[in-house]
Amino acid sequence: xxxxxxxxxxxxxxxxxxxxxxxxxxxxxxxxxxxxxxxxxxxxxxxxxxxxxxxxxxxxxxxxxxxxxxxxxxxxxxxxxxxxxxxxxxxxxxxxxxxxxxxxxxxxxxxxxxxxxxxxxxxxxxxxxxxxxxxxxxxxxxxxxxxxxxxxxxxxxxxxxxxxxxxxxxxxxxxxxxxxxx
Numbered sequence: 001x002x003x004x005x006x007x008x009x010x011x012x013x014x015x016x017x018x019x020x021x022x023x024x025x026x027x028x029x030x031x032x033x034x035x036x037x038x039x040x041x042x043x044x045x046x047x048x049x050x051x052x053x054x055x056x057x058x059x060x061x062x063x064x065x066x067x068x069x070x071x072x073x074x075x076x077x078x079x080x081x082x083x084x085x086x087x088x089x090x091x092x093x094x095x096x097x098x099x100x101x102x103x104x105x106x107x108x109x110x111x112x113x114x115x116x117x118x119x120x121x122x123x124x125x126x127x128x129x130x131x132x133x134x135x136x137x138x139x140x141x142x143x144x145x146x147x148x149x150x151x152x153x154x155x156x157x158x159x160x161x162x163x164x165x166x167x168x169x170x171x172x173x174x175x176x177x178x179x180x181x182x
Contacts, residue, residue, distance in 0.1 A: 031087035047079025052086045053108050069110035088141040098126035126165035
């Protein structure tokens with residue numbers, strides 16, 4: 001409930017267009033619903049990282065998403081938080097980035113060090129043939145990303161917009177990581 005209240009506050013903070021604010025809020029609720037379905041199917045034990053970023057996410061053709069990293073099972077708390085991060089990144093890519101072009105794609109990679117199993121480092125890279133406008137206009141999605149990555153998950157976030165596309169790198173704490181798949 002606290003997550004939904006926070007999303008509502010963020011979504012309607014500065015609603016210049018109530019219809020768009022309502023649509024964005026409903027899309028965030030659907031992202032939560034999807035991760036809750038995954039958790040329910042798994043008896044609320046763990047969320048596979050690929051279920052959040054790689055598997056037919058939000059109706060996006062999996063051929064447009066390249067994932068690199070060992071499958072990691074996340075705790076329910078971390079999984080729900082990263083589901084919102086995933087939603088914000090994909091929503092931005094569909095609206096402004098690589099996924100608004102027919103040939104655009106997203107490359108997602110992560111590193112999890114088994115020797116120090118409390119940190120997950122991820123890189124989100126958008127690639128398209130057409131050049132990006134390199135002026136970054138921070139909005140509500142960026143505020144939500146910062147709030148979750150830096151606040152809720154105790155991590156760090158860096159965003160760079162190049163002519164080739166958006167690059168988002170973040171590192172988050174996994175004090176409640178569930179483990180590795182397989």
